Amino acid sequence: MMLTNQNPLLRELAARGEEMSFDLGGLLFNAAVDAQALAIVKCRDTAHLSSVIRVASEHGTPMAVLGGGHDLSGRGFVKDNLILDLRALSSVTTDSDSMTVTIGGGTLSGDLIENLPPHLVSPLGTVSTVGVTGLALCGGYGRLTSSLGLTSDTLERAEVVLADGTIAIASEEDDHDLLWAIRGGGSGFGVVTSCRLKLHHMPEVLISMHIYPMEHAHRILLLCQDLIDLHPTDLNLFMGFMTGPNGQPVLFVSPTWTGDRNIGEALVGDLQADKSALTVQNGWMPYKMTFDKEAEKAWPKGRNYSLPTQTVQRLDRETVEILIQAALNFTSPFSALVIHDFHGVATRIAPTATAFPLRSAHFVIEIISAWDGVANGQISDHLAWANAVSASLGTVSLPGGYPNLLSPHEGERARQFFGGSAERLKAIKSRVDPDDLFRSATGRIPT
Missing domain, CATH: 3.40.462.20 (Vanillyl-alcohol Oxidase; Chain A, domain 3)
Structure with a gap:
């Protein structure tokens, strides 16, 4: 509570009655990471997340997302970051007619595969406890990559809370550039609270x-x-x-x-x-x-x-x-x-x-x-x-x-990987997160 009293943002969040935690034990997959954070806020839904981000943005506080906790570098867990806990945003809604599935931003791979009809598949990674959204934002290699493509290649639409708390729709019809960026370009463009993935018929x-x-x-x-x-x-x-x-x-x-x-x-x-x-x-x-x-x-x-x-x-x-x-x-x-x-x-x-x-x-x-x-x-x-x-x-x-x-220290390798995509990614990042509040993202390109 002393930390809450000393930090203006935490005082405001406490006054709003936000559910915050300062216990970082067991959240990350890798025990070698020295996990730190300003605080962890449990997010209930998109509207609630949007309001928390808006307050954090007004204070100029950097933010990071907790989904499956499988980032081996734990790059979001640094002392100045407000951690947005999306684990409650787990849902799976299948539309067999359109061959798509809509998932919440905190959905794990195991949750998705267990809730799909047995004849429909979504190409994922190889570990059931990995968050689907985090996997997709940077690609997503798995056992069906050669047959169906990366996880990111199936991403058709996403609801994204931007750094100022506004909600954007990334799709071909609404914000094509943002959709392009989150299909493999990293997690620094906002918080994906839900997304729609294309499904494939593959019974066995x-x-x-x-x-x-x-x-x-x-x-x-x-x-x-x-x-x-x-x-x-x-x-x-x-x-x-x-x-x-x-x-x-x-x-x-x-x-x-x-x-x-x-x-x-x-x-x-x-x-x-x-x-x-x-x-x-x-x-x-x-x-x-x-x-x-x-x-x-x-x-x-x-x-x-x-x-x-x-x-x-x-x-x-x-x-x-x-x-x-x-x-x-x-x-x-x-x-x-x-x-x-x-x-x-x-x-x-x-x-x-x-x-x-x-x-x-x-x-x-x-x-x-x-x-x-x-x-x-x-x-x-x-x-x-x-x-x-x-x-x-x-x-x-x-x-x-x-x-x-890639680790947070391998920014130059990220730049080399993205190659000709790097400048377009940086332009989109400047539009949706001009103050670089999501600065601990995967796929970060050095400025």
């Missing part, structure tokens, strides 16, 4: 999971590149390295097939028939079954994480060798390398059609260093491993990086 997908020992990793990853070259649209590959049950690193390869049943089953059969493979999953199933909450426990909320990323054009011999050496040198049994593919349908969208300009085929590689306290080695060792792997991959990587996963 073919999913399998194969584990390979390290001595076969080089051959299998080159094979995976060949398979994607042959099937860039129907085949999505989620793969990488993790520590196996015996404490040694292993390669995992998990195809998602959306095309002809016979071709898909033959492809999976070939992966399964490899003498080195251990197959732990294989079959046709609804897309929502790709979200495995038990598997997600391998990287739980509350653990310490460092997650640099790099983007490579292909899984060639040099890249594969860097990945194998990185896995052999894991400093923690919780660390991993995760590879997301981007091919097919996602590459057919023009680079200028949305703010997400990288439309050539590529892979995003997450370098996940994870540890519990210091029991698994010194923290500096884990950070040094992640940074060294990132530097090695940087020698074969494309410029820039995936904005959703």
